[in-house]
Amino acid sequence: MHISDGVLSAEVLIAGAVLAAGGTAVGLKKMDMDQMPRVAVMTAAFFVASLIHLPIGPSSVHLLFLGLMGLLLGWSCFPAILVGLLLQSLLFQHGGLTVLGVNTINMALPAIIVYLVFGPLVRREGNWLPLAGAACAGAFAVLLSSLCTAFSLLFSGEEFTTMARLILIANLPIMGIEAVMSVFILSIMRRVKPEILGASLSDTFRGGEDVASK
Amino acid sequence: MLHRNRLLHAIVTALVVLLLSMPAFAHKVNIFAWVEGDTVHTESYFPDGRVVQKGTVSVYDSEDSLLLKGVTDEEGLFSFPVPKGDDLTIVLDASMGHRATYRLSAEELGGKETAAAHGEHSLQNSQRPKDRVPAVKILCGIGYIMSIMGLSMYFYEKRKKKKKGLGSG
Known part of the structure; x- marks a missing residue:
């Protein structure tokens, strides 16, 4: 998912930077200082995840933790992913500084989408629905991120369908692993610290509460 | 607040310990070039040592004009005759947004140093450097x-x- 420097055209880079700045602003605005340690810990997890490579499939791929980032952080995943990608590009030369915006969008947007779509399912009562939601979030985040990456490469002369197929096939094992991992981690959290999931629930509705209290 | 994050801390600590104990590779492609007589050889590989197959290799001169283009074979290799005695920039596009560059100076392209350099390079070649x-x-x-x-x-x-x-x- 990490696009290198010099691949994309200036228009795509600027569009990505503007969108990423917007998303980060929203994320920071919605973030409560109380959530800061959690955001930082998840950023650290995201930062190291890209070093775990899987020697499966036709290409070289690595873990992303996108579904978990979305489910646990909500909108805060924007600043988290931005910082993680910045450090990855500075320390590991993974990705690049000029593509930071585009890469942030390609990863944070899918995380937010799965948070909005599967988040309510994950916070439901019951045994099977939340776990199914977690599995879907893990898999779909990687799927959407692959499509976003293919879409950004669309403007640099690569054909969308071929590129999308290539990236998707390369990331199929990651989809499976992230689905299993999301189920695993969320089922532990539900049993041990259910308020972690509840807390990210409350900040979706906080805007509504504010309006009501006024 | 503090104990709410204890579980997360435990997970991340476990991850970091796991990571430190296993080889960690940055996810970027590499291209490496050396000269042998009148031919420039290039080798392209991912940091975990896998070769880049069907990657596009483009060669530019010092004025940034494209001299030639080619595709890497099953072993990640691509060779071309020395196009001109100029500083060459060799760019690898490994698709999916991966890209790497390698610079060959004009001195490396001709003269006696190449033989010595070649010896060195082919050694490096057989023990493909991995970026840990x-x-x-x-x-x-x-x-x-x-x-x-x-x-x-x-x-x-x-x-x-x-x-x-x-x-x-």
């Missing part, structure tokens, strides 16, 4: 993240106190 990410860099990145957290919390608290002070005074 040193554990220090991983810890360094985590340190940065924690410092950003600490600083923002510090300034937030300071501002909150200041506001409170102004309110009561």
Whole structure:
């Protein structure tokens, strides 16, 4: 998912930077200082995840933790992913500084989408629905991120369908692993610290509460 | 708040320990070129040692004009005759947004040094260098993240106190 420097055209880079700045602003605005340690810990997890490579499939791929980032952080995943990608590009030369915006969008947007779509399912009562939601979030985040990456490469002369197929096939094992991992981690959290999931629930509705209290 | 994050801390600590104990590779492609007589050989590979198949290799001169283009074979190799005695920039496009460059200077392209250089390079070639990410860099990145957290919390608290002070005074 990490696009290198010099691949994309200036228009795509600027569009990505503007969108990423917007998303980060929203994320920071919605973030409560109380959530800061959690955001930082998840950023650290995201930062190291890209070093775990899987020697499966036709290409070289690595873990992303996108579904978990979305489910646990909500909108805060924007600043988290931005910082993680910045450090990855500075320390590991993974990705690049000029593509930071585009890469942030390609990863944070899918995380937010799965948070909005599967988040309510994950916070439901019951045994099977939340776990199914977690599995879907893990898999779909990687799927959407692959499509976003293919879409950004669309403007640099690569054909969308071929590129999308290539990236998707390369990331199929990651989809499976992230689905299993999301189920695993969320089922532990539900049993041990259910308020972690509840807390990210409350900040979706906080805007509504504010309006009501006024 | 503190104990709410204890589980997350435990998970991340476990991850970091796991990472430090296994080889960590940055996810980027590499291209490496050497000269043998009148031919320039290139080899392209991912940091974990896998070769880049069907990657596009483009060769530019010092004025950035494209001299030639080619595709890497099943072993990640692509060779071409020396196009001209200029500084060459060799760019590898490994699709999916991966890209790497290698610079060959004009001196490397001709003259006696090539033979010696070749000996060196083919040795390197057989033991393809893997880019391991040193554990220090991983810890360094985590340190940065924690410092950003600490600083923002510090300034937030300071501002909150200041506001409170102004309110009561």
